[in-house]
Amino acid sequence: MVRIQSLLVLALIATALGYKRYEGYKVLQVKPENEDQVHALVKMNQVLGFEVDFWRDARAVGRNCDFMIPPEKESLVMDFLAYFGITPKVVVNDVSVMIDRSMKEQQEKPKIDWKAVKADPNQFPLDQYHTHDDINAWLQSVAATYSSFVTISSLGKTLQGRDMLFLKIGTPKPNKNALWIDAGIHAREWVADATALYTISQLVNGYSTKFKTLLDAIDIIIAPSVNPDGYEYSRLSDRNWRKTRSGPRQGCYGVDPNRNWSFHWGESGVSTSPCSDIYDGPSPFTEKNCQNMKAYLDANNNTIKGMLTLHSYGEDWIYPWGYKTHTYPPDVNDLRALGLQAAAAIQAVHGTKYVVANSADSLYPAAGASDDYSKSIGIKWVYTVELRPGDGDTANDHQYGFNLPAKFIIPTAEETFPGLMVVANRIMTGPN
Numbered sequence: 375m376v377r378i379q380s381l382l383v384l385a386l387i388a389t390a391l392g393y394k395r396y397e398g399y400k401v402l403q404v405k406p407e408n409e410d411q412v413h414a415l416v417k418m419n420q421v422l423g424f425e426v427d428f429w430r431d432a433r434a435v436g437r438n439c440d441f442m443i444p445p446e447k448e449s450l451v452m453d454f455l456a457y458f459g460i461t462p463k464v465v466v467n468d469v470s471v472m473i474d475r476s477m478k479e480q481q482e483k484p485k486i487d488w489k490a491v492k493a494d495p496n497q498f499p500l501d502q503y504h505t506h507d508d509i510n511a512w513l514q515s516v517a518a519t520y521s522s523f524v525t526i527s528s529l530g531k532t533l534q535g536r537d538m539l540f541l542k543i544g545t546p547k548p549n550k551n552a553l554w555i556d557a558g559i560h561a562r563e564w565v566a567d568a569t570a571l572y573t574i575s576q577l578v579n580g581y582s583t584k585f586k587t588l589l590d591a592i593d594i595i596i597a598p599s600v601n602p603d604g605y606e607y608s609r610l611s612d613r614n615w616r617k618t619r620s621g622p623r624q625g626c627y628g629v630d631p632n633r634n635w636s637f638h639w640g641e642s643g644v645s646t647s648p649c650s651d652i653y654d655g656p657s658p659f660t661e662k663n664c665q666n667m668k669a670y671l672d673a674n675n676n677t678i679k680g681m682l683t684l685h686s687y688g689e690d691w692i693y694p695w696g697y698k699t700h701t702y703p704p705d706v707n708d709l710r711a712l713g714l715q716a717a718a719a720i721q722a723v724h725g726t727k728y729v730v731a732n733s734a735d736s737l738y739p740a741a742g743a744s745d746d747y748s749k750s751i752g753i754k755w756v757y758t759v760e761l762r763p764g765d766g767d768t769a770n771d772h773q774y775g776f777n778l779p780a781k782f783i784i785p786t787a788e789e790t791f792p793g794l795m796v797v798a799n800r801i802m803t804g805p806n
Contacts, residue, residue, distance in 0.1 A: 394612040395473055398445035401429065401466035401775060404455065405438050414458040415439055416738065422447075422454060425650055427614065429775045430688050431738045438765055440775060442469060442614070465773040472777050473613050479780055480609075495519050496579070500572050501784050503564050505609065506536060506602040509571065513539045513598070520578045523589060529597060530666035533620055536602040538666055543577050544593035545586075552593040552677050553798045554753075556667070557684040559631050559744060561604030561615050562776040565761055565786050566684040570598035572787035573794060588795075591802040595678070601631050601663055613777060616651045618661045623648035629655040633740065634664045635747040638697035643740030654742050664744075671748060679801045680755035681748040682794060686776060688737075689728050689764030691717050691793070693757055694749040696733035697741035703749055706732070712800055713757060716793035723789035727766035733758060755797050762786040 406412045415432035419425050424447060430440040443451050455462050466472055483502050495515040504512070517526035523545050529538040544550060557563075557570035574596050577585055599605055601618060608615040617628030626649035633644045636658035640646075644654035659665050671678065693709040695701045703709070710730060717728040729736060733745070737760075749756040762785075763771040763778055771782055778786070 392611065393473075393477070394614075396442070396469035396614065399442055399466075399469040400445075400448065400464055401440055401442045401469060401773070402451070402455075402462040403438050403440050403465045403772075404460050404462050406432060406435055406460065408435060411435075411458055411460050414454075414460070418451075418454060422450060425645075426451065427651060433688075433737050438772070440465065440772075442466075466775070469614075472774065476613060476777050476779070483780075495575075498571075498575075500568070500575055500787070502780050503568060503609075503783075504571075506599055506606050509567070509599055510537060510539050512571070513541055513574075516574060516578055517541060520581070523581060524578060529600075529670050530662070532601075532603045532666075533618070533662045534603045536606070538597065538600060538602065538663060540595055540597035541574060542593050542595050543574070543581075544589045547590075549677065550591070550593050551679045551801055551804070552595055552674070553680040553682070553755075553794075553801050554595045554597075554671070554678050554748075555682045555684065555794065556597040556600045556744075558599045558605055559601050559663075559683060560685060561601050561608040561617065562613065563684075563686040563761075564605075564608075564776070565686050565778045565783060567599050567605070568783045569684055569761060569787040569790050570596055572784070573791055574598070576791055588798060588802055592679075592798065593677075594798060597667075600667060603663070604628065604631075617653070618663065620661060621648065623656070625649070626653075629653055629661050631661050631664050632744055633742040634658060634661050635668070635742045635744055637742065637747040637750040639742040641697055641739075641741040642734075643697075643738055644742065652740075658742065667744065668747070671753070672751060675751045675753055678753055680797045681745065681753045682757050682759055682797060683744055684759050684761060684790075686761040686778065687763050688760040689726060689762060689766040690736060690760040691720075691728045691730045691757060692733040692736055692760065693731075694733065694746050696737075696739065696743050696746050696758075698739055699732075699734045701734065702732060705754070709755070709757070712755060712797065716757075716796040719792035719796050720789045723792060724785055725768060726762070726764075726789050728793075729766070755800060757797070759790065759793070761790060 427442040432439040525542045557566040603619040621627040633654035639658040645652045691713045713730040745758045
């Protein structure tokens with residue numbers, strides 16, 4: 375009873391603060407049994423005339439697809455699915471309950487003002503989700519504590535003036551090859567940012583004992599929050615917010631920052647509606663955070679030999695090209711072979727099985743993404759890593775979608791880290 379009362383109080387607070395609660399929204403899961411059903415799911419928004427929020431897109435026959443629907447559209451969606459013989463399973467009966475629990479978790483975590491106290495970075499709770507200010511303060515603390523081999527810089531400021539900080543971890547030497555890792559380009563994918571922070575902690579604490587040879591040879595550059603405006607909006611106003619916060623355009627805000635890159639921009643998997651979650655923007659690189667990332671990648675593409683971008687969710691390790699199905703870079707066999715090694719390293723930790731595949735073939739064609747752009751400017755080892763939840767682990771976490779509780783941060787990050795290091799070690803051994 376106490377727990378229910380606590381959630382009710384949080385619901386009232388959320389309503390008063392204007393936090394979008396998604397009351398009565400459901401998340402359905404379907405598993406298409408043939409190509410016609412996959413095609414129907416891909417075209418569902420177009421046919422129904424409104425945007426279903428796909429949490430995990432229709433990927434292939436036999437692979438689960440998750441989407442959120444508003445209560446007033448439920449009967450329409452059910453009729454559509456029945457017409458194509460698709461049987462749905464309700465995995466979340468009321469999204470607002472899950473959001474209230476997420477808010478409760480955030481309210482109950484210890485409050486430490488990292489910006490004010492300049493605390494010991496090793497006291498930073500990696501098993502929690504943090505504000506962007508606290509993330510940046512912690513990055514500064516890490517750089518100050520490990521200054522002999524860690525430097526901190528900014529990619530630039532966002533539209534709303536937030537610093538996009540990143541760390542370069544490695545023994546200072548000129549002209550070193552590097553691995554780039556970013557996270558959080560989609561605002562609601564919180565576990566990606568948290569996994570990047572865990573990765574930083576592992577590297578700096580293991581420098582002298584485990585990773586000195588690696589970090590003497592290469593630099594690892596980690597930008598743990600590359601859509602901070604959207605991230606803070608997802609924390610304070612709308613837990614399911616995905617985009618940036620530019621606008622308004624036609625009364626709607628934001629652009630999908632992973633559709634706003636210039637390589638084959640606008641060709642597939644996008645929307646021209648500013649109100650869509652996959653709106654690609656009025657032109658390439660309209661979004662300040664994308665401009666900032668592009669500038670750094672362009673300026674350093676002679677030394678950056680790998681680019682890993684962390685997302686959630688689905689437990690996939692995917693490689694370019696993503697703009698068109700059955701279309702691959704010349705070194706696709708190299709990319710797949712190393713991806714399989716990374717997936718094996720992930721599975722060795724907790725048994726989680728990742729799918730290694732081309733992004734357009736395994737997920738869906740999506741043009742204007744950062745991974746395709748990075749590959750197009752000559753970066754060799756380029757992957758998008760879709761973290762937990764998914765069907766490959768045994769933690770019974772698939773129903774949480776993007777709202778993955780904090781208790782899953784460490785297991786997710788623990789298993790991901792060895793996969794990332796597979797790519798780092800490949801860059802170290804060369805040739806690239």
